[in-house]
Amino acid sequence: MSMKKILVVEDERQIARMVQAYLSREGYRVEAAFDGEEGWTRFNEGRPDLVILDLMLPRLHGLELARRIRAGSDVPIIMLTARAEEADRVAGLELGADDYVTKPFSLRELAARVRAVLRRVEGTAPREVMELGPLKIDFAAREVYLEGKPVELTPTEFDLLAYLARHPGRVFTRTELLEAIQERSYASLPRTIDSHIKNLRHKIEPDPASPQFILTVHGVGYKFHLAEGG
Ligand code: CA
Numbered sequence: 001m002s003m004k005k006i007l008v009v010e011d012e013r014q015i016a017r018m019v020q021a022y023l024s025r026e027g028y029r030v031e032a033a034f035d036g037e038e039g040w041t042r043f044n045e046g047r048p049d050l051v052i053l054d055l056m057l058p059r060l061h062g063l064e065l066a067r068r069i070r071a072g073s074d075v076p077i078i079m080l081t082a083r084a085e086e087a088d089r090v091a092g093l094e095l096g097a098d099d100y101v102t103k104p105f106s107l108r109e110l111a112a113r114v115r116a117v118l119r120r121v122e123g124t125a126p127r128e129v130m131e132l133g134p135l136k137i138d139f140a141a142r143e144v145y146l147e148g149k150p151v152e153l154t155p156t157e158f159d160l161l162a163y164l165a166r167h168p169g170r171v172f173t174r175t176e177l178l179e180a181i182q183e184r185s186y187a188s189l190p191r192t193i194d195s196h197i198k199n200l201r202h203k204i205e206p207d208p209a210s211p212q213f214i215l216t217v218h219g220v221g222y223k224f225h226l227a228e229g230g
Contacts, residue, residue: 003029004118007048009039009065010080011057015103019052022107023114036060040068050118052110053097054080055088063091070096076117080105086219093173093220100171116169130165132226134206135213137165144204151203156181160196161204164214168226171217197222 006028010016016032023030031046033039036057043051043065051069055062066077079100081089089100098117101110130137136145142158144151153161159181164172172180174190181196201208215225 003027004050005046005048006030006050006052006114007039007042007046008032008052009034009036009042009057009062010052010054011035012054015054015080018107019110023111026111026114028114036062036065039065043069048075050076050078050114052078052080052114055085055092056082063088063095066092066095066097076121078110078113078117090173090220093171094176098170120167120169132213135204137162139166146204146206153200153203157196157200157203160193161200161214164222164224168224171220171223173221177221193222 006023008016008019008023008030010019010032011034013034016034020030020032031042031048033042037059039051039053039057040060042048053062053066057065062079066079069075069077076099077092077097079089079092079097080103081092081100082103092100098120099113101113128138128140130139134147138144139162142162144153144158144161160177163177163180174193177193178190197214201211201214205211205213213225215223217223
């Protein structure tokens, strides 16, 4: 198995070096770039399997770098953001970044995200039936079962659930989810998603008050939770 290549773009050299050292020990080949332009050059030369991207970067902003990368590549991107950069984080997810980690972060957490994102990218063969404990989704038949009993979902609810479940662990903004279900009625404000999610939870969650499948990511949107190894 060849070593996965990771590019870290981060102008705080100490952080970049720590990430590089930690992920190298985890078995990845890690390159670092210290500003946005250098990141773009290294990306094109190195063709990494994953990019860890700080957003506040000199010379070329992280969002602009993400936009350039996404224009020609599906390489997974994990953003490093400060707590105060919520708007940037949302913009980054809308540009197609896969995940984010908020500074200060633990190296262990970052490594776990890296593993999860790489695993997701590798296992992209679409499954036709997904069974998650009490929940079963049959994508082809558009049927959902909870504890063996069929669940009645509206077409929009099914589309939303299927979209989330096909991208487990990935955080989506409300706008992305609206686009995904192609809801274009006059009422489709981002908050419309909240009411669909609420209805879905009542139908598919064993305990809608403490959801185990569709999780809220505060300040951002929603994600579908898959237990480790699931
Ligand atoms: Ca920075």
